[in-house]
Amino acid sequence: MEHLIIGNGIAGVCAAEAIRRLDPSAGITMIGDEDTLPYSRPMISMVLEGVLGEERLPVRSAGFYQQMGIKPVLGKRAVAVDIEGRRVEVEGCPPIAFDRLLIASGADPRRLEVEGSGLENIFYMRTKKDVRRMLAALPRARKALVLGGGLVGFKAAYGLLRRGLQVSMLITSDYPLAMQVDREAGGMILEKLVSRGLDVRTAISVEAFNGRGTVSGARLSDGSRLECDLVVVGKGVRPALSFLPAGVEKDLGVMVDQHLETSIKGIFAAGDAAECVDLARQKRWVNAIWPEAAAQGRIAGMNMAGRKVTYPGSLSRNVMRIFDLDVMTIGMVNPDPEDRNVQVLRHHDPVRGTYRKFVLRDDVLSGAMLINNIQQGGLFLSLIQNRTRLPLDPQKLLEPGFNPGRLRP
Amino acid sequence: MKQVVVHPERCLGCMQCMAACAVAHSRSGQLYTALAERPLPRPRIHVGAGLYQEGFPNRCRHCDPAPCMLACLAGAIWREQETSTVFIDPDKCINCASCAMACPYGVIRFHQDPMAPPGKTVAVKCDNCDQRRARGLVPACVEVCKSGALTYEEMDEAMRRKTAAVARSVSAGAETSGIPAAIDLLMTVKKARLSL
Structure with missing residues (x-):
């Protein structure tokens, strides 16, 4: 059996490992457009910040491909899939045949479509190479502009601040991390950022960049101008599916069933490129996050190797430490206020500096947000993932001493 | 291979396992001197309170x-x-x-x-006390547990014992739950206090 994996990220790696565990003799080929060992994308911001060297990024050892009996085809992009002929065309080498194919091609940053967005020193922070280029631009940079109040924007702003740059952050919504947290928590985070010297502007966006070759300023939606010599765009990602043939059903991502198989038998998808059911929202959604990519890769790999296992669905979640504020969000934290089946519980403890919010739908937990005291957050994740009917009064979840012992029957 | 097995129904919530764990993961390995160490050694087993204030050793x-x-x-x-x-x-x-x-x-x-x-x-x-086991010792939490809530044994053996206990408890005339009377009494008192 010949397995072909498009993508050298964590989904592809976990899939390859799962295949190898179940089938020692299977042929496995991995195509990756970055010519490097699989590495931790979420950690590249730490290289920007300067706390880690690039050598710390790989998540597998140098002998990974050889030990696992994987044929790596690196530094090359897949350009087309021939569904009938069961082969993938790759730039600069002969087509590769497969019996089972995994699309784990990940996602690319959403491009900014404004005047001047092609100028030098406007970066998208997605790969090792992006950060390398940012580092090269740092010595001549003074004032940085970060677009987007999401995770990438945050990490970029934090890293640049630590590098001694003056950083302005522009957020389209009226509080940061609007996709992850609610207004109250957003306010707490905003306050923290401002107190640490970050210039945050909400409900504003960029209309154009100017500069001679290199960016030197921006015109904002309120008509004002802002000087800047380095820009980081963090406007989210889109599945990287340029090679996908028309026969494979897709929405935003490639549609997969509970075995992570696409509409074409023998072709699977996992990670940022795959779209499955979101457990909290109970509808199709792309959750482009590391832990889901790892989990999906593993399940897809097992199915490819012939073990029929199911994947119940994905769940959005994130944890970040913003200075001394720990923020964890899981599932749906901003439910539709009109939805009558939803119950929201929250507790803000200004003395302990904690904030907890839980969203329940039909007595099943579907969202949790914690600020500080996040150590037991995984417990809530598993309650949401397993759609557990709570064996106790949900108010008890808000207590600071809540522990798994309270869930015993 | 032996493992630490947790029997939460026996936990009294005394937290001695927490202290023993912290000491086992200190530099000096002695309670008295460990208290003066910086960073202060901390436990890797966590005893929480259950719904009726019974102990729950979580590791x-x-x-x-x-x-x-x-x-x-x-x-x-x-x-x-x-x-x-x-x-x-x-x-x-x-x-x-x-x-x-x-x-x-x-x-x-x-x-x-x-x-x-x-x-x-x-x-x-928890690292399963690998440093202690390398010296032929049992994990610190097990060594110090007085109520039998933490044991170090072969998993198969523990399962057999548990299965036998369940089998006994359903036979006619069965009275004992296999839990010492004193622990049983304490748990009953705790439950009763909650219902009052």
Whole structure:
């Protein structure tokens, strides 16, 4: 059996490992457009910040491909899939045949479509190479502009601040991390950022960049101008599916069933490129996050190797430490206020500096947000993932001493 | 291979396992001197209060597959195959709390540790007392547990014992639950207090 994996990220790696565990003799080929060992994308911001060297990024050892009996085809992009002929065309080498194919091609940053967005020193922070280029631009940079109040924007702003740059952050919504947290928590985070010297502007966006070759300023939606010599765009990602043939059903991502198989038998998808059911929202959604990519890769790999296992669905979640504020969000934290089946519980403890919010739908937990005291957050994740009917009064979840012992029957 | 088995129905909530664990993971290995150490050694087993204030000793289950290992961004979490113990490498850990978000039992803590690089906050959890076991000792929490809530035994053996206990409890004329009378009484008192 010949397995072909498009993508050298964590989904592809976990899939390859799962295949190898179940089938020692299977042929496995991995195509990756970055010519490097699989590495931790979420950690590249730490290289920007300067706390880690690039050598710390790989998540597998140098002998990974050889030990696992994987044929790596690196530094090359897949350009087309021939569904009938069961082969993938790759730039600069002969087509590769497969019996089972995994699309784990990940996602690319959403491009900014404004005047001047092609100028030098406007970066998208997605790969090792992006950060390398940012580092090269740092010595001549003074004032940085970060677009987007999401995770990438945050990490970029934090890293640049630590590098001694003056950083302005522009957020389209009226509080940061609007996709992850609610207004109250957003306010707490905003306050923290401002107190640490970050210039945050909400409900504003960029209309154009100017500069001679290199960016030197921006015109904002309120008509004002802002000087800047380095820009980081963090406007989210889109599945990287340029090679996908028309026969494979897709929405935003490639549609997969509970075995992570696409509409074409023998072709699977996992990670940022795959779209499955979101457990909290109970509808199709792309959750482009590391832990889901790892989990999906593993399940897809097992199915490819012939073990029929199911994947119940994905769940959005994130944890970040913003200075001394720990923020964890899981599932749906901003439910539709009109939805009558939803119950929201929250507790803000200004003395302990904690904030907890839980969203329940039909007595099943579907969202949790914690600020500080996040150590037991995984417990809530598993309650949401397993759609557990709570064996106790949900108010008890808000207590600071809540522990798994309270869930015993 | 022997493992630590938890019997929560026997836990009195005395927290001696927590103290013993902290001492076992201190530099000096002695309670008196451990108290003066910086960073202060901390436990990797956590006794919480259940619904009627009964104790609940919560420690890493060394799950397989381990959700924390799959979620680790830095590749810092690994399994020692021979003992099936899940370890966190403090040098590689980046203190991102992704493991805390993945752990269904909430047993990972973040602090400085005598075994970690000085001044670095890292993820810390049970290591099955591998240093003690290397010296032929049983895990510290088990050694100190007086009520039998923590035992160190072959899993098969523990399962057989439990199955036998269940079988006995359903036969005609069965009276004992297998739990010592004093512990049973304490639990009953705690439950009664809640219902009052």
